[in-house]
Amino acid sequence: MMSDHVSRNIYLEDIPREQAWERFSQVLSDNGLLSPLPAESVPLNLARGRVTAKPIWARRSSPHYHAAAMDGYALRAQSTDGVNDRNPKLLTLDVDCTYVDTGDALPDWSDAVLPVEVVEVIDGGENIRIFQSVPPWHNVRPMGEDIVTTELIIPAGHTIRAIDLGAVAAGGNASIQVVRKPRVAVIPTGSELIPAESDPEPGQIPEFNSLMLAGQLESWGALATRWSIVPDDLERIQQVIHEAAVDHDLVLINAGSSAGSEDFTARAIDAIGQVLVHGVAVRPGHPVILGIIELAASGKTKGKKVPAIGVPGYPVSAALTADIFVQPLLRLWLGQSSSAPPMMEATLTRKLHSTAGDEEHVRVTLGKVKNRWVAAPLSRGAGVISSLVRADGILVVPPGSQGVQAGERVQVRLLRSREELEQTILVLGSHDLTLDLLAQYIAKHGRRLSSNNIGSIGGLIAINRGEAHLGGSHLLDPETGDYNVAYIRKYLPETPTTLVALARREQGLIVQAGNPKGIGTLDDLQREDMRYINRQKGSGTRLLLDHLLNSSKISPETIEGYQHEEYTHLTVATAIASGKVDCGMGIRAAASALGLGFIPMESERYDLVIPTEILHTSLLEPLFAQLNDPEFREAVQALDGYDASVMGDTRSINPD
């Protein structure tokens, strides 16, 4: 047995997703664990969001009686035969006719209503005079007009909506049979984990996967139980899995699902059951374990079998594993029909390389630029949890494919509604804090700002390719001292473009708090005791540094760390704050945010770059309106090192 464990733990399998699901579901099915869970009765006020276990039939008609549809006089239609203006008729009240309000039950002997407006009450209310005939059933809502007893109201497997409740109640159902909610245990394991609320030391990892998994489970209609963190201890893990299985339908163990020396999940499942799949050809999410355990306890749970899934530890892998393997299982248990997720066709902005036989799930952002939907891949890292928040959709690259080319049409599974994406403004290029502020302000006008930092020049290239609505740019032209114009002429030579200034901001050297190394000028970067951290090529900040070095006749080779590139002001500042490096170029606000020192070098202009063609579209309109809002200008001015006086200054480049 032991050698078997060891070998399994060293080599992960690489089973195609569909085959893995088949192997897993076959065993569940053989053990009677794939059919819908039992039904339970819930009163209607608790029924919303629950899934019907059986069709709901009408137990009562609606209306449940013949009802007057007008205020008027119920009578026998026959008694009005031949009546007209020239031939009126007298009817005796409470003998030939009777007064009814709308909704009142028709007396048994009557079969029509004559509206009060066309009747004359005479003889002190003893009789009425009528001037027209009425056919049988006129001005009557007949019994069952809306719903007839025995009629189907709601099919099985339907998730009850608020507007369903009326019809269900009208059909005489005070409670309904719904599928019991699947109960799922979520067990976080790992000696390096600490509760998310605590303050972690280096090397400790805040445990939040269980929070995210529980949220996913609940959004799919399950009840989730989160366990406390279990340390890496095979026996303890076994024991907790067993304990959880007693009153849960499914046990998720997160993580320890890989093949390292501290990865106990497969061994634990194997010890009290069977590992069916260990390693699926999906990225992120490769080290998945699909298994089944059997309860040894005496009593009524003896021999109970419960599926167990080892969920990988990286948060993106964990979320994806839940999507791929847990959600389909829950749908089967809830008796929901298989449903196609919302998809959208889009054009891929850059090439995706294949990943050696694995099915890859790539997070993308989406936007509609000039009537074309474009999908831009986000980080592929399984640990980059922020990419899950930013993602608008998931693109599945099938296994064995040669990757996907830039410009190819792809199918993307949506994580946001198409309508929200229609209102999304894509900003690519250099990031600036004003964009975050702007995002807040325009959200009130129903616009969403999705910005991605790819450097100023990257933004111009993206605009040229129709991959962004606008760019953020701060590219110094050393020859003129002006910003952006020369670069637009170079990178967008044929595109009529409008430059709209957002702000001027201070650039300089970010240094340790208090500037302990006494950095004063760029010459200091050449010092032996100096470790610099640089920005990436194509960023405005890099261009500025290179220009300044050139002016000062300093060779980049003389600066240690010049090759070490980061992508944002804040990551540069973070590296400095961590003490690993001494100095890097960036904006004052980044230094202030992390409490670092700052040596100013330049006041630069940060512009929005917009193809003039889309300047006056309804999508962008609220954005420009914002630039005239005094409250917004003040908020920008209040940022450390910002000058909002240029805001809204506009220039046309390459006019038509």
Added chain:
Amino acid sequence: MMSDHVSRNIYLEDIPREQAWERFSQVLSDNGLLSPLPAESVPLNLARGRVTAKPIWARRSSPHYHAAAMDGYALRAQSTDGVNDRNPKLLTLDVDCTYVDTGDALPDWSDAVLPVEVVEVIDGGENIRIFQSVPPWHNVRPMGEDIVTTELIIPAGHTIRAIDLGAVAAGGNASIQVVRKPRVAVIPTGSELIPAESDPEPGQIPEFNSLMLAGQLESWGALATRWSIVPDDLERIQQVIHEAAVDHDLVLINAGSSAGSEDFTARAIDAIGQVLVHGVAVRPGHPVILGIIELAASGKTKGKKVPAIGVPGYPVSAALTADIFVQPLLRLWLGQSSSAPPMMEATLTRKLHSTAGDEEHVRVTLGKVKNRWVAAPLSRGAGVISSLVRADGILVVPPGSQGVQAGERVQVRLLRSREELEQTILVLGSHDLTLDLLAQYIAKHGRRLSSNNIGSIGGLIAINRGEAHLGGSHLLDPETGDYNVAYIRKYLPETPTTLVALARREQGLIVQAGNPKGIGTLDDLQREDMRYINRQKGSGTRLLLDHLLNSSKISPETIEGYQHEEYTHLTVATAIASGKVDCGMGIRAAASALGLGFIPMESERYDLVIPTEILHTSLLEPLFAQLNDPEFREAVQALDGYDASVMGDTRSINPD
């Protein structure tokens, strides 16, 4: 004052929707009642579905330390300069380097990791030999790689999803500020109302609007409190509104919002506040009241103002009023950005007449037939609650328009996802119980069956117009005794069509239980004491009756009730069960469902009529697969009066 009340109550205004909203929201705004509600702090495990009151910023970087990205040896990158295969180097453990697992914190003095696989451990573990150099920061996940302290994680006004929780927690937030849930009181009023759970007498109306309204409110993020039914008593209603306003943000009063003698809502609001709007030019939902009340009580609620809405009583009107006036208010209170609802363009199947200056909200069904989305209007009745369940979308016909023509392209607000609608099979024509069964079975294969009863001939016409995928038909050709073929040649002369039999079923006369009037043959329909109920023209049952009458040389004029038409077997049976009529033609199953008597006349074939062109599409495939399922055949056979032996028999008409 009183005369003022009376006049308001007699004449409803007819204010355009936008104007009504403006008048209402202006007063709320003047009273400071339109801004977002106060924030409250919730722990992350309760945050899903809540709306952020403020932007969520990172309070901690993620990773919050420089972490080893591989199992290996942390070292100074500089110390590996010049090392290669031919020039290996010895490093002393715990002096020059130290072992780290993936995720471990890098020691302060190190800035890179050399993977364990490329290192040779020697001297009993005292030293390692390395064969390659490593640049600084390689195999390291630097602090802040994912999230940097002070970075924006989630904007304000965002509804927290499960996958957001990971990033929020990773950014060091153990709890977040969300907007307090709006508290809404729902007060059902009406002396004719009884609780939905009770068994109503004729004239009593089960109260379920509050159930539906509360469900809507909760699905929009509010807390709903349902009051007990309040009888039509002005003082009592005033008192309850006042009581509810003390600790709610909004009071909904349902109904009494119209202008009848028993409609007290406007008077009640006026007595303790102000009616701002009474009557909006929207159908259904015209008698809406928008108002504001002021608390007279002493203590801290003194002078508190609370909006109050009089919601019309018809259930469809009630649901729509909540959609139109309550949801936008809740979005403002929750600080959510205005959002476009999901829309779809579709072709309208039949003309909609205008409704004299009112904006009309028409419920429609939707389906995609031959790559064209079609929208078919459902009942316009405000009381037909079943139409809300069946509706796939809402079409808004603007006020003052000339109606909408059949064949026009219209914009429909979706009530189901586009993906669900893509999997919807539209069946128009005659309804049969087998269709309900079929709907259940094919739901398991991800298909939804949407059927609408417009009679057999109606179905053929709809197919010819491309408004349905298939039809249900049982049209007897008296000349041949065969079913459907002759009618397809007439109504679908140029369409290659396939007939697929579902079942044979018994048609006959449905009579009172025990047949108290001793009905034996059609001749009895001519008797003086006989009241007949007929089916509509174009239905197979009507054709059958007319054929049988013709064969027996009975003139329709001799049958009382021949002109009285119903649209389904079940509504015919219901009319008979109510005692209002004696007899009608229909299928045996309808008689059995309501415990009525049945005199068999004919065994008829019920066919599905399908354009051959779409017979083999993936949409319809699961439907035909079902016809060979023994379980399904048995279920049909078990229906009263059904013979499933013909099921699946196929004939081609008008082959290509």
